[in-house]
Amino acid sequence: MKALVTGATSGIGKAIAMNLHRRGWDLILTGRNEKVLRKLRKYFGGNTEIITADLSERKEVFKVYDFCKDKNIDLLVNNAGYGIFGKFHETDLENEISMIDLNITALHILTKLFLRDFRKRDSGYILNVASVAGFMTGALMSSYYASKNYVIRLSSAIYEELRREKSNIKITVLCPGPVNTDFNNRAGVDFSVKPVSAEYVAEYGLKKLFQGKFFALPSLSTKVCAFGQRFVPERILSAIVYNVQKAKL
Numbered sequence: 001m002k003a004l005v006t007g008a009t010s011g012i013g014k015a016i017a018m019n020l021h022r023r024g025w026d027l028i029l030t031g032r033n034e035k036v037l038r039k040l041r042k043y044f045g046g047n048t049e050i051i052t053a054d055l056s057e058r059k060e061v062f063k064v065y066d067f068c069k070d071k072n073i074d075l076l077v078n079n080a081g082y083g084i085f086g087k088f089h090e091t092d093l094e095n096e097i098s099m100i101d102l103n104i105t106a107l108h109i110l111t112k113l114f115l116r117d118f119r120k121r122d123s124g125y126i127l128n129v130a131s132v133a134g135f136m137t138g139a140l141m142s143s144y145y146a147s148k149n150y151v152i153r154l155s156s157a158i159y160e161e162l163r164r165e166k167s168n169i170k171i172t173v174l175c176p177g178p179v180n181t182d183f184n185n186r187a188g189v190d191f192s193v194k195p196v197s198a199e200y201v202a203e204y205g206l207k208k209l210f211q212g213k214f215f216a217l218p219s220l221s222t223k224v225c226a227f228g229q230r231f232v233p234e235r236i237l238s239a240i241v242y243n244v245q246k247a248k249l
């Protein structure tokens with residue numbers, strides 16, 4: 001079995017790669033940091049392949065697909081992503097567009113292209129890494145929250161189409177709360193609640209994927225957020241999120 005993992009150079013993606021390696025999977029790892037990718041290839045050994053790519057560039061997304069398309073990928077892990085903190089009118093536009101290109105466009109393209117391949121043989125797995133942020137509007141992290149809403153909604157629609165076709169293809173959306181990775185460093189904030197480990201999130205996400213479950217909500221607090229938000233009026237939820245985000249400063 002072979003998996004393509006995006007954002008494999010650190011955090012949740014690296015933990016997913018480690019976990020899959022332990023389960024005996026062959027890996028194709030991607031990220032921008034070639035030095036780290038080379039180290040990982042050496043560490044995993046065997047049939048591990050790497051491809052350096054900036055997935056906020058559309059042509060690089062297609063480059064990764066072209067590299068993989070004849071390699072019989074069984075599992076696509078769309079994990080690469082980052083967040084931007086700040087008031088919407090103050091955050092940098094170019095950075096935000098790059099984030100949207102990575103968090104949404106790259107995931108969208110790879111999901112479609114691999115899904116088409118998986119449908120030809122009626123098998124395959126897709127693990128899309130969203131966030132508990134995808135269930136809410138996110139003042140002070142508006143575009144990031146919106147991008148993760150897209151990931152959940154897109155994945156959910158695909159899940160329903162596959163279910164109606166009685167397809168053997170499995171799609172899972174992984175929605176962690178705070179995880180102890182480089183994510184907050186890049187967003188320039190601190191944690192406002194205690195984070196869980198990337199290893200725990202990886203194990204939980206893969207377990208739910210192989211069980212054929214759509215939602216992977218690691219930790220009790222993410223389950224409470226995901227289901228509880230349905231019963232809270234939008235304005236109140238928005239105010240709560242604002243306060244949680246502000247506490248990160």
Ligand SMILES: NC(=O)c1ccc[n+]([C@@H]2O[C@H](COP(=O)([O-])OP(=O)(O)OC[C@H]3O[C@@H](n4cnc5c(N)ncnc54)[C@H](OP(=O)(O)O)[C@@H]3O)[C@@H](O)[C@H]2O)c1
Nearest residue numbers: 007009010011012031032033055081131178179181182183
């Ligand atoms: N940490 C959290 O609290 C948390 C919570 C919920 C959801 N998530 C989601 O989990 C996913 C992984 O984040 P993480 O927490 O593991 O953060 P991380 O440690 O910063 O890892 C991000 C990964 O994405 C890759 N990446 C970033 N920009 C890229 C680009 N332009 N092109 C290709 N790869 C790129 C990075 O690799 P290179 O630097 O080598 O490119 C890195 O491997 C993200 O989608 C994030 O939204 C994180």
